[in-house]
Amino acid sequence: MVDQFDGRADMAIRHERLARSLDHPPSIADRSYRPVGTIVLAFSLVIHRHTGAVNVNVGILGTGTLAKALARAWSTTGHNVCITGRDMVKAGFIAREIGGAVEAVAPADFAAQVDVVVVAIAWEGLAEALGLIGAPVGSLSGIPVIDCTNAVDYATGELKPESGSAAELVASIAPNAHVVKALHLFAGTSWPYKGPPLSAPVVAVCGDEPSALQCASTLITDLGAKPAKVGGLNSARQLEEAAGFVMRVVMAGFNPRFAVPDVNPTAHSPEPAAR
Numbered sequence: 434m435v436d437q438f439d440g441r442a443d444m445a446i447r448h449e450r451l452a453r454s455l456d457h458p459p460s461i462a463d464r465s466y467r468p469v470g471t472i473v474l475a476f477s478l479v480i481h482r483h484t485g486a487v488n489v490n491v492g493i494l495g496t497g498t499l500a501k502a503l504a505r506a507w508s509t510t511g512h513n514v515c516i517t518g519r520d521m522v523k524a525g526f527i528a529r530e531i532g533g534a535v536e537a538v539a540p541a542d543f544a545a546q547v548d549v550v551v552v553a554i555a556w557e558g559l560a561e562a563l564g565l566i567g568a569p570v571g572s573l574s575g576i577p578v579i580d581c582t583n584a585v586d587y588a589t590g591e592l593k594p595e596s597g598s599a600a601e602l603v604a605s606i607a608p609n610a611h612v613v614k615a616l617h618l619f620a621g622t623s624w625p626y627k628g629p630p631l632s633a634p635v636v637a638v639c640g641d642e643p644s645a646l647q648c649a650s651t652l653i654t655d656l657g658a659k660p661a662k663v664g665g666l667n668s669a670r671q672l673e674e675a676a677g678f679v680m681r682v683v684m685a686g687f688n689p690r691f692a693v694p695d696v697n698p699t700a701h702s703p704e705p706a707a708r
């Protein structure tokens with residue numbers, strides 16, 4: 434089992450460099466820019482010379498509704514997408530249906546091929562799905578992991594775990610993974626958002642590792658949304674509770690969009706968080 438995930442040293446180098454590239458994309462004028470180092474990196478990280486944008490190898494764990502919607506959305510924004518899950522027939526079907534830059538990858542090969550992992554798994558299968566890709570033996574070490582899990586009882590709007598959060602469970606299963614919580618509130622069909630920029634959805638994201646927050650923010654921006662960094666990973670339960678709150682407002686017969694106050698952040702903070 435461990436042998437399947439021996440590319441970890443290479444991956445750590447790749448992800449450190451990916452984070453640096455996202456923080457400081459090469460300037461358009463810097464024609465001599467090369468992703469120096471391993472050949473693996475040269476293939477995995479493609480810099481658009483004209484736009485400075487970074488193409489990322491997005492790995493999606495899951496083959497359900499959200500996985501398919503995100504695979505489609507990110508593939509249309511120039512990223513490569515690897516999709517995996519316990520059912521490789523489903524993964525292959527999604528890859529063929531979307532086509533282009535979406536590829537089905539066997540669970541054992543998955544972690545070595547991706548720059549960031551997006552977890553789109555039902556709460557009940559979370560630990561088992563992470564096991565499939567070697568997370569417990571360190572395959573995701575140093576990699577940004579975006580957890581989209583809703584551990585909510587849909588009948589009541591209550592969180593299923595009595596304490597902690599799904600995102601913290603992911604972090605506890607995957608040693609040294611750079612876990613962030615994001616993209617659990619909006620339906621996958623919301624992406625990519627193509628409406629007026631002023632009305633773009635705000636996606637709250639939390640996590641402890643700045644480079645992973647930056648990576649998630651970049652991918653969220655590519656979906657047409659605005660990332661709002663709201664705290665460390667210990668804020669994840671609050672973000673997950675928000676999903677239950679949304680469900681309860683819907684069950685009460687109202688649109689949750691009108692269930693939070695309309696607040697101008699500039700009136701409340703002299704230096705609003707970067708958006």
Ligand SMILES: NC(=O)c1ccc[n+]([C@@H]2O[C@H](COP(=O)([O-])OP(=O)(O)OC[C@H]3O[C@@H](n4cnc5c(N)ncnc54)[C@H](OP(=O)(O)O)[C@@H]3O)[C@@H](O)[C@H]2O)c1
Pocket residue numbers: 495496497498499500518519520523552553554555556557558559561562581582583584616617618619620621622
């Ligand atoms: N759908 C959305 O728009 C949306 C939006 C935000 C967040 N979410 C959250 O994202 C997650 C996925 O939602 P979804 O709508 O895509 O659900 P879904 O269509 O039911 O897909 C669930 C995925 O989890 C996998 N899975 C379940 N149990 C497993 C196990 N024991 N081992 C391995 N894999 C397992 C399923 O595999 P099989 O296909 O083989 O059964 C499938 O790939 C959920 O936590 C959900 O709350 C969904």
